[in-house]
Amino acid sequence: MRALLTNLLVVVILLWSHEASVAFAEETQPMASLSLNGVSAILIDAKTGQVLYEKNPDEQLYPASITKIATGIYAIENGNPDDIVTVSKNARYEDGTRVYLGEGEQVTLRKLEYGLLMHSGNDAATAIAEHMSGTREQFAAEMTRYIKEKTGVQHTNFTNPHGLHDDSHYTTASDMAKIARYAMQNPTFREMVATNRLPWDGAEWKSELINHNKLIRDYEGATGIKNGFTDQAMHTLVGSAKRGDTELIAVTMKAASSNMAYQDVAAMLDFGFENFETVQVTKAGEEFLRAADTQGEAPDRFVAKDDLFATVPIGTEPEVKVTARDELSITAGSLAITYPLERITPPKKASLSASGDGQAEQASAGDVPVSRYFLLVAWLALNLFLIAVTIARARKQRRIRRRELQRKVW
Template identity: 55%
Template sequence: MKRKITSLFTIATTLIMLTPLSSAAEPDVNLESESGIVIDANTGKVLNETNSKKRMYPASITKIMTAIVAIEKGDLNETVTVSEKARDVIGTRVYLEEGEKVPLKKLIQGTMINSGNDAAIAIAEHVAGSTDQFANLMNTFAEEKIGVTDSHFVNPHGLFDKSHYTTAYDMAKITQYAMNNQVFRDIVSTKKLNWKGKSWETTLYNHNRLLWRYKGANGVKNGWIDQSGHTLVTSAKRGDTELLAVVLKAKGKESSYQDTMNLLDFGFEHYQSQTIPKGKNYRYEDKHFTLTEPFSFTYQKDAPLTKEVTASGWLRISSEGSLINQTKLNDTSQTTSAEQPQAVKHEEKEEQQDNPALGSFLTWFIGLFQ
């Protein structure tokens, strides 16, 4: 009898693990690009992806990394002296002259809006002393500051090198980090900029045409070289929801735009995010808790949400029995607050399962042997 119970319990547990929490099937996003991803910019939740962990050549979206490193490690008001190496680089430029003196912030603008390879080299040499040392700084920054581990940069501009690679997932995380910097955000959302240099005076127009063509688009960078095909990173915000899409090795520029719009459309159609501001108070029986940092979560549209507070002070957000996100609250039971704590549904035991169907199943299962 004991062996029979054990076997049945094993089968039952397996069935529970294999049973989906939601019967709603998410449609696929068909991409022409070899790799692509769309994430929620607030939470980092992956909403849809295709080959997002495959190593690819990034081309000029490399400059997203260049820009955020320069902004955080450099002084935007410092004057940069342009070198011969910067002047002579191939590819897209802002036509800097050797010896020309340019503010660091203006070089970042030229790098991100007009994809200036010469500006990228001038930035790297100024911030780190050389392009090689700057590449080392990029790699250290990416791994230690942002937490991505499947990218390797050898230059600040993205011209081809077989050792210079990234993934769609890594670029999404890098951009998510960068977009939290207001200077970066302002630069990559700039549609046009009057440019007055020593040898070139013009109006720069952002190379990412989705800034004009897609509702809510507010960044960030595109690129192209033969080996990478067309690459594109785009952010867009509608209401409280902001998404980031990355496509790598698209067949053409228009294909990269269409794939990006398909990913963003999918995200906005099926998901939304919500942020609870810090300072919100909760209670569990006679215990009081406070949210010390803004807490964001992403969920499927129209899905019912459940907020639960545990005895030890965890705030958990669930939908239809599936845990979406959770955060630890600060115990303020010994202090008073002007704001009345919010009473929410709470768990009687912290170890209670997130799937409500589990309790009913176990009750039925145990009843078989009573």
């Protein structure tokens, strides 16, 4: 009895652990083996946000001037481009890269945004911050809240608008990819970061701005975005490029040299364009059906509220289905994305058993198969049976001993 119970317990444990290990292996399977220089890196599809490659994506690092991506989109979306900004002494004497603003010079906010995003002007960043929020610190706090609200980033904190070093000023490659993706949805921002050259007529400096991001000139289809450097952050770069209907965003952080940073981004973009494409799965208004839970019922009907896209390996036809959560699940190889759908038919009363997609959705969410529950129940039942047998034997032994004592007494 004990041997049977032990063997059954071993079987239950093996079944349970085997399925868990398979799921873990699938989740951690690497998407590519690129040799990159940066400590942290990520590649995403700009339209869908799907991750195509990552290396330490959530490690908190110093961003340097890629901070200006956040500064730029915040200023564009919350400021008036025609505002006249009066340059302060603080802005005039800001450290690092400058567009050589003069103290008291009056410049439009739009012009400062070009100086910020194209030439990485720290003086332009400070002038923007003081104009919009009074101080650099207040601007940074407001910008951080805004970026978190718009993009959902969780590991980012900005203490200034330009990215000069501060121990409390940090982000991650994953967060920067999300911020850049959000910013690139704004046409004004896209235009600024894609501009190669721009005449600059300032009070103290008359010249031509040349975009500091070399990708604009050196990489086919480049659309942006921003590079950065400080001694502590080392070299950081956020790059984007578009070929056909596919646009990708790559981020590398803490590379040892500028060339290494550009090599990282180019390698990731090359990998993305060689292996993946963005496809439109459905148009707004298209209907989808989900099989009914029981026979005789009409299928549930849903509609897509927007045009829906997915990133897939080139030449792959994605699998599309409606889940038990009223979402459209799109799967292609190791890539998957879900979108909420709008229900057309009223929801049915909850049933005791799910069917079809419902069971598949529960299984994919980590629910335990019925067969394993049965084994567990059987094992518990055997435990109870063994306890009952043990108690019965003990009672029988006590009765035998009492009879022997009675015989001795007589």
